[in-house]
Amino acid sequence: MTMHDPIPSPDKPSGTPSLIERASEMYDFRKSLNQAGPDLPPAEEPDTDAAKAPAPGMAPPVPPAAAASAAPMARPVAPVRPRSTSSLPVAVIDRDVLRERAFIVPDGPVTSISEEFRIVKRRLLASIRAEANAGLGAAAQRILICSAQPNEGKTYSAINLALSIATEQDHDVLLVDADFAKPSILSSLGIEGQRGLMDALADPDVAVEDCIIPTDIRGLSVLPAGRQTNTDSEYLASVRTRDVLARLTDGRPGRIVIFDSPPLLAASPAATLAQHVGHALMVVRADVTSERALRDALGLIAGCNQIQLLLNGTRFSPSGRSFGSYYGYGE
Ligand SMILES: Nc1ncnc2c1ncn2[C@@H]1O[C@H](COP(=O)(O)OP(=O)(O)O)[C@@H](O)[C@H]1O
Numbered sequence: 505m506t507m508h509d510p511i512p513s514p515d516k517p518s519g520t521p522s523l524i525e526r527a528s529e530m531y532d533f534r535k536s537l538n539q540a541g542p543d544l545p546p547a548e549e550p551d552t553d554a555a556k557a558p559a560p561g562m563a564p565p566v567p568p569a570a571a572a573s574a575a576p577m578a579r580p581v582a583p584v585r586p587r588s589t590s591s592l593p594v595a596v597i598d599r600d601v602l603r604e605r606a607f608i609v610p611d612g613p614v615t616s617i618s619e620e621f622r623i624v625k626r627r628l629l630a631s632i633r634a635e636a637n638a639g640l641g642a643a644a645q646r647i648l649i650c651s652a653q654p655n656e657g658k659t660y661s662a663i664n665l666a667l668s669i670a671t672e673q674d675h676d677v678l679l680v681d682a683d684f685a686k687p688s689i690l691s692s693l694g695i696e697g698q699r700g701l702m703d704a705l706a707d708p709d710v711a712v713e714d715c716i717i718p719t720d721i722r723g724l725s726v727l728p729a730g731r732q733t734n735t736d737s738e739y740l741a742s743v744r745t746r747d748v749l750a751r752l753t754d755g756r757p758g759r760i761v762i763f764d765s766p767p768l769l770a771a772s773p774a775a776t777l778a779q780h781v782g783h784a785l786m787v788v789r790a791d792v793t794s795e796r797a798l799r800d801a802l803g804l805i806a807g808c809n810q811i812q813l814l815l816n817g818t819r820f821s822p823s824g825r826s827f828g829s830y831y832g833y834g835e
């Protein structure tokens with residue numbers, strides 16, 4: 505591993521554009537979005553100072569006006585986390601497994617990965633506050649992690665973001681595996697589960713709360729994908745989905761729900777889920793994701809309120825900062 509420069513604080517961005525801003529330039533992000541569909545509002549110039557100076561690690565959201573806002577949430581944030589209502593036993597997550605797989609280790613040392621995701625998290629939480637204030641409702645509390653193709657780092661990013669948000673005092677995280685065909689959240693975390701989101705969608709007798717697995721990481725619980733079916737998209741598109749998803753945040757204004765999803769260009773659940781979330785984080789794998797694939801993928805989630813790019817695994821940072829470059833830190 506090479507030496508890397510310190511990571512600038514999100515409050516004090518350096519003069520160098522962030523990696524994600526570079527991604528926006530590289531992929532001509534706005535142009536792609538403007539071509540994505542007739543329903544998308546035209547790109548506007550940011551009208552707040554915060555929107556003019558996006559934090560390192562995140563592209564300006566689209567539309568930008570609802571970006572970082574220091575205003576308090578309209579709904580009160582729960583000062584104390586409500587106790588889990590799930591009757592399932594607490595799953596113990598092996599910290600060595602997290603370390604081996606380059607995930608953030610709770611109460612572990614500060615690493616480049618944890619710092620990168622801290623920056624991403626700050627930006628997202630500001631965006632969530634703004635959307636809650638704008639009256640978006642429960643959708644403001646939901647984040648979809650998506651990408652065009654397999655192996656671009658969706659699951660990797662979803663888990664690290666969840667682990668990062670779980671450390672927040674005012675929030676808890678529910679990490680949902682919505683990659684129904686190839687679920688990997690449980691195996692990545694080294695835990696076991698049975699029923700999950702698809703069971704609750706397919707069977708009205710299954711309460712989705714009963715499928716949530718509490719973990720021994722404070723503030724983190726997991727909802728497995730559940731049963732495999734050839735009609736996952738149809739279940740997801742049904743009216744019942746709205747009710748099932750609403751139950752995930754019912755009475756929990758501080759909860760953030762993160763959905764890991766299948767590739768947009770390979771399966772339809774991510775595009776369907778995009779209609780239920782306030783934020784979509786599009787993972788772009790440096791040197792792998794083509795501009796064409798990114799543009800097509802963006803077109804499939806164009807209706808989502810806030811879309812942000814997350815550049816994963818880049819090798820072209822002049823400062824050495826990137827998600828991927830520290831994979832295997834400690835070498
Ligand atoms: N930044 C990264 N650096 C190194 N390896 C990564 C990085 N992001 C993801 N990976 C690895 O690449 C593989 C594919 O990532 P994954 O998150 O499973 O992709 P997806 O969910 O998009 O299919 C996994 O083995 C994961 O650990």
Ligand SMILES: [Mg+2]
Binds near residue numbers: 659660683688
């Ligand atoms: Mg995955």
